[in-house]
Amino acid sequence: MIMKIKDLVAEMEMQMDEFYKYLNKETGLIVTVSKEEMAIAEESEEDDDFSQYPDWQRASIKDAFDIDVNWDKYIGLPDKQEIDEYRIMERFCNSLDNGKISAALYDAINGKGAFRRFKYTVNRYGIEDRWYSYREEALRGIAISWCERNSISYTQ
Numbered sequence: 001m002i003m004k005i006k007d008l009v010a011e012m013e014m015q016m017d018e019f020y021k022y023l024n025k026e027t028g029l030i031v032t033v034s035k036e037e038m039a040i041a042e043e044s045e046e047d048d049d050f051s052q053y054p055d056w057q058r059a060s061i062k063d064a065f066d067i068d069v070n071w072d073k074y075i076g077l078p079d080k081q082e083i084d085e086y087r088i089m090e091r092f093c094n095s096l097d098n099g100k101i102s103a104a105l106y107d108a109i110n111g112k113g114a115f116r117r118f119k120y121t122v123n124r125y126g127i128e129d130r131w132y133s134y135r136e137e138a139l140r141g142i143a144i145s146w147c148e149r150n151s152i153s154y155t156q
Helices: 005-013 035-042 055-069 085-095 099-108 114-124 128-149
Strands: 002-004 019-024 030-034 074-076 153-155
Touching (some): 002 005, 005 030, 005 153, 030 035, 085 099, 085 114, 085 128, 099 114, 114 128, 128 153
Parallel strands (some): 002 153
């Protein structure tokens, strides 16, 4: 199995608090399940048909059950804590040569509403492309480290 870093980064960009993402080491597919589906799976038996749940949810519950029972064939993708968007923003602030912009961005990320203010300040100074390139490169680095830690071959 060879993981495409761009695909892994795309999955990492779609992280949500109530969902988990796993790589199935046997198929190479990334599986997304909700916390609710994991809880259902943990309370279920192998022969349950999950017919009491809507059609759209049954496949995810079955995936969650497989993850719960066969956990050794799955690897959790980097989660929001490992990605740490705030730290990426902080490093971006530090990477800028322009002291005025750097200081404005540092001010923006302090306190409540940091993400919104950061985005506004990036837009105000017209450095959106630079920010998104920096962020993507940071995510690529996290993805590569994850692959190497888990002995997964990858390609750019």
